[in-house]
Amino acid sequence: MAEELLRIENLSTSFRISGELYAAVDDVSLTVNKNEILAIVGESGSGKSALAFSIMGLHTRAHIQGAIHYKGQNLTALSPTELNRLRGNEISMIFQDPLSALNPLMMIGEQIEEVLLLHESSQTTRSNKSKKHRKLRAIELLQKVGIPQPEYAYGQYPHELSGGMRQRVVIAIAIANQPKLLIADEPTTALDVTIQLQILELIRRLKEDMNAGIILITHDLGVVAEMADRVAVMYAGQIVEIASIHALMTKAKHPYTRSLMSSLPTASEGKTRLHVIHGLVPSLKHLPRQGCRFRSRIPWIDETAHEVNPRLHEVEPGHYVRCSCYKNFHFLNHREEE
Numbered sequence: 001m002a003e004e005l006l007r008i009e010n011l012s013t014s015f016r017i018s019g020e021l022y023a024a025v026d027d028v029s030l031t032v033n034k035n036e037i038l039a040i041v042g043e044s045g046s047g048k049s050a051l052a053f054s055i056m057g058l059h060t061r062a063h064i065q066g067a068i069h070y071k072g073q074n075l076t077a078l079s080p081t082e083l084n085r086l087r088g089n090e091i092s093m094i095f096q097d098p099l100s101a102l103n104p105l106m107m108i109g110e111q112i113e114e115v116l117l118l119h120e121s122s123q124t125t126r127s128n129k130s131k132k133h134r135k136l137r138a139i140e141l142l143q144k145v146g147i148p149q150p151e152y153a154y155g156q157y158p159h160e161l162s163g164g165m166r167q168r169v170v171i172a173i174a175i176a177n178q179p180k181l182l183i184a185d186e187p188t189t190a191l192d193v194t195i196q197l198q199i200l201e202l203i204r205r206l207k208e209d210m211n212a213g214i215i216l217i218t219h220d221l222g223v224v225a226e227m228a229d230r231v232a233v234m235y236a237g238q239i240v241e242i243a244s245i246h247a248l249m250t251k252a253k254h255p256y257t258r259s260l261m262s263s264l265p266t267a268s269e270g271k272t273r274l275h276v277i278h279g280l281v282p283s284l285k286h287l288p289r290q291g292c293r294f295r296s297r298i299p300w301i302d303e304t305a306h307e308v309n310p311r312l313h314e315v316e317p318g319h320y321v322r323c324s325c326y327k328n329f330h331f332l333n334h335r336e337e338e
């Protein structure tokens with residue numbers, strides 16, 4: 001039976017723009033289990049990173065509502081010190097951009113040791129681990145993430161490493177204290193395909209070896225298909241569909257999910273299905289706040305097909321879809337498009 005690790009309830013994260021609050025994450029609820037990869041997909045601007053940063057408590061200026069329960073405690077109610085103790089220990093994050101996540105003035109090895117030290121100082125009975133011990137562990141971690149000559153890399157600075165190697169260092173830091181919950185925000189963006197595969201494999205191993213729960217944020221559906229156990233699809237700050245990977249791949253319902261899916265090559269033919277819904281996620285200030293947020297991108301669907309207050313419907317156990325418009329949805333055929 002799945003063992004729940006994280007439960008987010010009605011989370012909203014709003015930013016103040018010209019004096020008004022706008023929700024980048026709007027009433028999101030989801031769970032992550034141990035030994036599970038939950039992928040979060042959606043176009044740029046759909047609120048994926050804002051959600052990740054909210055879980056990590058990194059949005060200090062945002063207005064946060066709702067609850068984030070991790071092993072029974074509500075993270076939104078913790079003091080900065082308590083949250084700090086969890087971060088880097090039990091909960092950690094792989095950031096999109098390794099250069100900004102690393103300190104340019106510190107050797108790679110020292111940066112890993114700093115995180116190890118954080119863990120040691122959070123233990124109630126302090127273990128008396130020496131600097132030497134930490135160094136060995138740092139080198140072991142560098143080896144684990146596939147950095148060649150880890151002893152040498154220990155003494156290097158971030159700018160001396162390639163992008164792929166830097167991302168591995170960021171992963172080494174993220175897994176240093178064997179986190180129970182790992183958030184990976186576009187961990188392989190900007191890496192070449194071979195390195196991408198190695199890094200994804202590393203994340204998968206982390207799930208299995210450490211029984212960790214992983215939130216994998218990506219806009220790459222190929223990665224989702226390979227890695228995820230369940231998938232949450234976000235559009236304009238909301239979850240529009242959430243399901244097991246199998247259900248999503250075989251019977252996606254929401255028009256937005258179906259459009260995303262149609263950009264994937266079909267297994268049998270290696271061809272791409274060409275049903276793409278044009279347009280972009282509106283900017284935060286211009287998001288429609290009433291009704292179905294996707295309706296302006298599917299104007300050929302009758303207005304009456306949308307709900308006034310779209311909610312998530314459970315169409316099958318564990319498979320939820322927002323707004324009843326999915327029932328009347330069809331892609332435009334070529335003649336209609338002209």
Ligand SMILES: Nc1ncnc2c1ncn2[C@@H]1O[C@H](COP(=O)(O)OP(=O)(O)OP(=O)(O)O)[C@@H](O)[C@H]1O
Pocket residue numbers: 015016017024042043044045046047048049050051219282283284
């Ligand atoms: N600190 C902030 N202040 C104001 N608006 C913000 C802030 N952070 C994010 N936003 C806005 O919130 C919306 C969601 O942004 P977010 O970065 O979460 O999207 P995303 O899905 O992660 O996109 P990407 O894939 O490009 O990282 C966007 O409209 C963005 O401009």
